[in-house]
Amino acid sequence: MANPPRQVDSSSPPSENRRSFFAVFAALVTGAIATLTPLAAGLFAFLSPLMRKSKSPQVRIALLGQVPDDGIPRYFPVITDREDAWNLYPQQRVGAVYLSRQPGSAEPIAFTAKCPHAGCQIGYAAGDDLFRCPCHTSAFNLDGTRERGDDEVAPRDMDKLPVKLREIELAEGGKVTEVWVEYVDFQTGHKEQHRTT
Ligand code: FES
Known part of the structure; x- marks a missing residue:
């Protein structure tokens, strides 16, 4: 088997x-x-x-001689290298400022020309005693405060920027004083200042 x-x-x-x-x-x-x-x-x-985190650039705006101490605001473009997350764009216009210098004052004050309400360019006409925004009629005194305070549509005063003076020796001899501003771009529409970056 x-x-x-x-x-x-x-x-x-x-x-x-x-x-x-x-x-x-x-x-x-x-x-x-x-x-x-x-x-x-x-x-x-x-x-x-x-x-x-991007830092605010110090930007050379003008020569001190271009801002006489007569209290009258002068408008200057802000031109500097612009950077986004990946690219560098050299010498771009990133905004504008008003510089003014009170009689007898050595240093100008600076305001950004961007309206804190919605970002329009605030205007100034020679001889006027107010800055005026063309978009929604906000008006600002020459010290940057809102003319009608909280009754203005702009939620805060004009944004003041830090100023530094730098003395430069010229190659051909002599010196000039430059006006540098720490250019900060603030968000619009808020009562408080918030940087855009
Ligand atoms: S943008 Fe200036 S008042 Fe509205």
Whole structure:
């Protein structure tokens, strides 16, 4: 009589199964790290400019001689390098300021020409004793305060900017004094000042 066929147990012993499971798991983890590390580094390099805090530029606006001490505001464009998260745009117009110097004062005061209500350019006409915004009729005294206080549509006074004077030696001899302004762009529509960046 023929013997019954022998059954072959093809399954591996449990300890061998565990070893191969850990080997596959380790290979997967190593592969994931090898793939994700350069990806994460690339992503960080791409996004890091967004996390960078930009500082307000000091901008040379005028020579002191262009701002006589007669109290009359003078309008100057603000031209400086502009930077977004990834690009640098050299020497762009980023805004405008008014400089004025009171009689006997050595240093001018500076206001941004951007209206704190909605960002229109505030105007000044020679001989007027007010700055006027053409968009929604806000008016400001020459010291930057709102003419009608909280009754103006503009939620705050004109934004005053820090000023520094720098004396420069000329190559051909002599000196000039330059007016530099820390140009800050403020958000519009708020009672308090908030920087845009
Ligand atoms: S933008 Fe100046 S009053 Fe509205």
